[in-house]
Each structure stands twice: as structure tokens, then as C-alpha cells.
Amino acid sequence: MEKRFAGKGAIVTGGGSGIGKAVALRLAREGASVLVADIQDDKASETADEIRKAGGKAESIKVDLADVSQIEAMTASAVKLWGRLDIQVNSDYDRVVDVNMKGTAFCLQKTCAQMLAQIPAEKRDLEVADRCNGKIVNLSSISGRHGRAYQLQYAASKAAIISLTQSAALAFARYGINVNAICPSVVKTPMWAQNIADKAKSFGVDAAKESTEFIARIPMKRAGTEEEMAAAICFLCSSDADYITGQTLNVDGGIEMN
Ligand SMILES: NC(=O)c1ccc[n+]([C@@H]2O[C@H](COP(=O)([O-])OP(=O)(O)OC[C@H]3O[C@@H](n4cnc5c(N)ncnc54)[C@H](O)[C@@H]3O)[C@@H](O)[C@H]2O)c1
Numbered sequence: 001m002e003k004r005f006a007g008k009g010a011i012v013t014g015g016g017s018g019i020g021k022a023v024a025l026r027l028a029r030e031g032a033s034v035l036v037a038d039i040q041d042d043k044a045s046e047t048a049d050e051i052r053k054a055g056g057k058a059e060s061i062k063v064d065l066a067d068v069s070q071i072e073a074m075t076a077s078a079v080k081l082w083g084r085l086d087i088q089v090n091s092d093y094d095r096v097v098d099v100n101m102k103g104t105a106f107c108l109q110k111t112c113a114q115m116l117a118q119i120p121a122e123k124r125d126l127e128v129a130d131r132c133n134g135k136i137v138n139l140s141s142i143s144g145r146h147g148r149a150y151q152l153q154y155a156a157s158k159a160a161i162i163s164l165t166q167s168a169a170l171a172f173a174r175y176g177i178n179v180n181a182i183c184p185s186v187v188k189t190p191m192w193a194q195n196i197a198d199k200a201k202s203f204g205v206d207a208a209k210e211s212t213e214f215i216a217r218i219p220m221k222r223a224g225t226e227e228e229m230a231a232a233i234c235f236l237c238s239s240d241a242d243y244i245t246g247q248t249l250n251v252d253g254g255i256e257m258n
Contacts, residue, residue, distance in 0.1 A: 016043025
């Protein structure tokens with residue numbers, strides 16, 4: 001496999017499970033040194049072990065992204081381990097507003113500050129950056145594209161991630177730091193199972209039927225895979241996407257087309 005990320009230092013939050021785990025494995029397979037960050041430290045450490053066993057470079061850290069001091073410590077730890085920070089993928093999900101909205105905002109703040117500090121002083125004030133100085137990808141959702149009658153907070157927090165992505169992209173474009181997001185529809189991770197189970201409990205419907213009916217509404221008639229999300233995210237982290245910023249890409253089998 002091509003080593004698009006050789007020499008790059010990366011953080012993947014939520015890297016202990018689902019999409020984050022697939023991203024961590026793929027970035028490492030393509031040469032990045034990855035700090036796997038997750039509130040479930042055993043899961044984060046399993047991902048890091050898997051990467052090392054496959055010959056890649058990884059460490060893990062326990063972090064609760066609802067706590068800004070832990071975000072600060074996570075960034076510092078990546079810089080200490082890898083000497084620099086070039087890529088951040090934010091793929092965590094839990095206490096909706098604290099983690100999705102505030103957690104993503106603070107991660108952006110700390111990561112961009114580090115990426116700016118890595119630019120040589122004589123190049124920091126160039127009107128046009130002469131190289132790409134960092135890539136950040138946030139996980140939004142198709143639920144962030146419009147209202148959701150039964151997922152008010154989740155939909156609002158995912159819409160906020162689209163807005164944060166655009167604002168950060170505008171603020172850091174002249175420094176060559178690209179900020180993008182993706183919107184998955186359905187990926188059969190623990191989060192999806194929980195989501196469907198919660199809905200089934202609240203409305204007394206059958207969880208399996210609910211999941212099947214949702215997937216039937218996707219034009220491609222199937223759920224996406226973690227690896228398909230990782231492929232799109234790694235494209236946005238690669239030099240093929242140097243001229244793409246502020247964008248939110250639907251990776252969703254065609255259910256959203258805006
Ligand atoms: N799975 C889907 O169908 C789907 C659809 C749309 C969007 N998404 C988004 O993709 C992202 C990843 O979801 P997934 O399906 O891979 O979920 P997942 O449950 O498989 O993984 C989420 C990971 O985040 C970690 N995490 C949760 N709260 C945390 C916190 N406070 N601090 C640090 N880590 C924390 C969890 O421990 C877990 O390992 C989420 O942002 C989710 O909203 C998923």
C-alpha cells in the first residue's frame with residue numbers, strides 16, 4: 001500500500017472503536033504515527049497494539065473529550081511522542097453536546113495552535129502558504145444536514161460540527177491548514193446499535209426492523225463500512241486534497257445530495 005502519510009504525526013479521537021479505529025489502522029498502514037485517544041482506554045490500547053503488531057507506529061491515551069484539560073494533555077502527548085502533529089481525526093461520540101460540540105471546538109483550537117507553531121517563523125506571515133501545514137477531519141452525520149424530530153440534540157450537535165468545520169477552515173486557510181468533515185449515514189458500529197436500541201425502547205418498535213427500514217431508504221440499499229469511512233477520511237488527510245477545505249462530504253450511499 002502507498003505510504004501517503006510517512007513521517008506524519010496523527011491523533012485519532014474515538015480510535016478505540018468503529019470508524020475511529022478503522023481510520024487509525026488505515027493512517028498507520030500508510031505510514032503515519034498514530035496516537036489513539038479514547039475514553040475507553042482498554043479499547044484505545046487494543047487499537048494501538050493491533051497497529052504495532054502489523055508493523056506500524058502507535059500509542060494510546062485515555063481522554064474524556066468533555067474535559068478541555070485532557071484535550072490539552074492529549075495534544076501535548078502527541079507532540080512529545082511524534083515530535084509534531086500533522087493530522088487530526090475527531091471520531092468520538094458520547095455525551096452529545098459536551099463531546100460533539102465543545103470537544104470538537106477545543107480539539108480544533110489545540111490542534112490548530114500546534115500546527116501553527118510548527119510553521120517556521122519566517123513563513124508564518126506569508127499571504128499565501130507555500131505548503132500544506134496540517135489536515136483535520138471532523139465526524140458529522142447526515143443528521144446534521146437537517147432537523148431530526150427524535151434526535152434534537154444529536155442533530156443540532158452534528159450541524160454545529162459542519163459550522164465549526166467551515167469557521168475553522170476560513171480562519172486557517174491562509175496558513176495552509178485544511179479542515180473538512182464527513183457525514184456518514186449508517187455504519188454498523190456499537191454507536192449505531194445503541195442508537196437503534198434507544199429508538200426502539202422510546203417508541204416501542206422493533207430494533208432490527210427499524211434498522212432494516214432505515215437502510216432500505218439508502219439509494220445503495222446497504223450500510224457503509226468502517227473501511228469506506230476511513231478511505232474517505234484518509235483522502236481528505238492526503239495531499240490529493242490539498243485544495244479542499246471547509247467541505248462536508250456525504251459518505252452515505254446517496255441518501256443526502258446537498
Ligand atoms: N455509525 C454510524 O452509523 C454513524 C453515522 C453518522 C455519524 N457517525 C459518527 O461517527 C463518529 C464515530 O462513530 P462510530 O459509529 O464509530 O461509534 P463507536 O461507538 O464505534 O466509537 C466511538 C468511540 O468514541 C469513544 N468516545 C465516546 N465518548 C468519548 C469521550 N467523551 N472522550 C473520548 N472518546 C469518547 C468511544 O469510547 C468509542 O470508542 C461519531 O461522531 C458518530 O456520531 C456514525
